[in-house]
Amino acid sequence: MSRQRSLRHDRRAEHRVVAASVLPRSRTGRVGIGAWLVLACVVAFPVYALNRHAAVVDWHLLFGIPCLASATAYVAYRIDKRRAEAGAWRISEWTLHTIEMCGGWPGAFLAQRRYRHKIAKRSYQFTFWLIILLHHLLAADSLAGWKYTRMLIDGIR
Numbered sequence: 202m203s204r205q206r207s208l209r210h211d212r213r214a215e216h217r218v219v220a221a222s223v224l225p226r227s228r229t230g231r232v233g234i235g236a237w238l239v240l241a242c243v244v245a246f247p248v249y250a251l252n253r254h255a256a257v258v259d260w261h262l263l264f265g266i267p268c269l270a271s272a273t274a275y276v277a278y279r280i281d282k283r284r285a286e287a288g289a290w291r292i293s294e295w296t297l298h299t300i301e302m303c304g305g306w307p308g309a310f311l312a313q314r315r316y317r318h319k320i321a322k323r324s325y326q327f328t329f330w331l332i333i334l335l336h337h338l339l340a341a342d343s344l345a346g347w348k349y350t351r352m353l354i355d356g357i358r
Contacts, residue, residue, distance in 0.1 A: 236314040243333060244307055250340035271308025274300045278312030278319070285318070294325060301332045 251263045277300055281292040297319070301309045309329065312318065319325050342349045 232311055232314045236311070240307060240310055243310070247336050247340040250343050253344060267304035267307070270300060270303045270305035271311075272305075273308070274305030275308035275312040278309060278316060282316040282318040294319075294328075298328055298332065301329060302335075304336075306333050306336065 251267075255263055274297070277292055277297060281297065284291050297309065306329070313320050313329075319329075338349075
């Protein structure tokens with residue numbers, strides 16, 4: 202039984218090595234144009250929603266908080282990648298996802314592509330894209346005058 206587990210583990214490790222060698226890598230360590238285009242498309246709707254609220258709420262807060270969260274996420278990913286390479290104590294996935302939930306997902310997206318960190322782990326990517334979807338749903342709800350949030354609150358009561 203332990204030999205079967207060992208073989209399964211080895212196959213998984215081989216798969217990771219093969220997957221890592223097949224995925225394109227930037228020689229210069231830069232984020233490719235495709236990633237920038239995806240980011241621009243994904244960020245456009247939440248930015249539009251934030252812009253619609255700029256007349257009511259100070260735009261410094263509306264755009265400053267997500268920018269600060271994105272910078273924090275980017276730095277956290279870099280620190281986690283360095284610690285992973287050194288075999289040191291890592292930043293928990295929960296912490297990374299919390300930063301993303303606070304609006305840091307654009308910076309996390311860029312850091313994932315720049316440092317090739319956390320992009321092969323499917324469970325992590327599932328949660329990451331779920332956070333982005335949640336931000337889009339909140340943007341849509343804010344544009345609808347918080348209609349769905351009110352319905353949810355009324356349903357809880």
